[in-house]
Amino acid sequence: MTPEIKQKLAIAEERFEEITRLLTEPDVMSNQNRFRDLSKEYAHLEPLIAVYRNYQATEQELSEAKEMMADEELKDLAQESMAESKARLEQLEKSLKVLLIPKDPNDDKNIYLEVRAGTGGDEAAIFAGDLFRMYMRYAEKQGWQTELISTHEGEHGGFKEVIALIKGEGCYGDLKFESGTHRVQRVPETESQGRVHTSACTVAILPEVNQVESVDIKPSDLRIDTFRSSGAGGQHVNTTDSAVRITHIPTNTVVECQDERSQHKNKAKAMSLLASRILAAQQQAIHSEQSEARKLQVGSGDRSQRIRTYNYPQGRITDHRINLTLYQLGEIIEGQLEPVIEPLKQAEQADLLAQLGR
DSSP: OOHHHHHHHHHHHHHHHHHHHHTTSHHHHHOHHHHHHHHHHHHHHHHHHHHHHHHHHHHHHHHHHHHHTTSGGGHHHHHHHHHHHHHHHHHHHHHHHHHHSOOOTTTTSOEEEEEEEOTTHHHHHHHHHHHHHHHHHHHHHHTOEEEEEEEEEOTTSSEEEEEEEEESTTHHHHHGGGOEEEEEEEOOTTOSSOOOEEEEEEEEEEEOOSOGGGSOOOGGGEEEEEEOOOSSOGGGTTTSOOEEEEEETTTTEEEEEOSSSOHHHHHHHHHHHHHHHHHHHHHHHHHHHHGGGOSOOTTOOOTTSEEEEEETTTTEEEETTTTEEESOHHHHHTTOOHHHHHHHHHHHHHHHHHHHTO
16 A cells, blocks of 8 residues: 555544544534534545554554464464455455545536537437437436426427436436537438438536525626527416526526526526536536546546447447447437446546556
């Protein structure tokens, strides 16, 4: 184990002991917010410290076994004990490295899912609809809640743009790698000569900002317009200006919400989405600088990057970031995303482990 990792573990153990003490103090126990935050940090550190203390105990066993080597009668037993301790230390060190990987603070957040048709005209809009349904089916399987925020339907089906809020544990952690350009190769229904066309869509996954105040948005920087909702909605459609469009002038960020009948509710949803987009842009600027030196750009969110190809004639799906090819296109497009998501998580973990060892 490297000195750097040992130092990180020593600091973590010291912090764990400090939190353990703080959680018993009356002042902390009476402060609900602080008690909750410390309890969460305690729960995060507890598995790491348990493995670290097991590692320390095993180191002590190895040291005692080495001392036993001096006794000829106990030499064979000592060698056996040393071999067992070394093997256990190796496994425990691997576990410690995984536990030391910094957790993405956004992993448990709700997300805004944005799917937009790119090159390919009507076929791109239809593919955007297919992708959106894929994510909705995956969300349903996970037991997550979904709320439609805004839709702009394609002329022949699908969506030119569709935005939804997905709520549930681990939403961002599961879907953050979906940001980027998705390409489809297939024969469109409108194609009379059976030729394969290539179209593309962009997907953006934005973590929800829990409090709009966490992003500095000045009212004077906003232009708010109202307009009449369009699409399905019964008698209410086109009777009131309930839909809301907000423009953040400094960044030229524009958001819309037309799902609710209340203008007030639409404005609140639009403000939340605006905050998430601005924060994501700020984080992306930082992340882009940090990822320059990274060989594996998993989850970079760069929309110019072609991250995945869906080849219908061959029933093949390829993730270009990790050179993953699966012949399970039918199942994946029906919302069974696990065969794609898990390898991406493992690739990111391996990359972070490599960085940890530097």
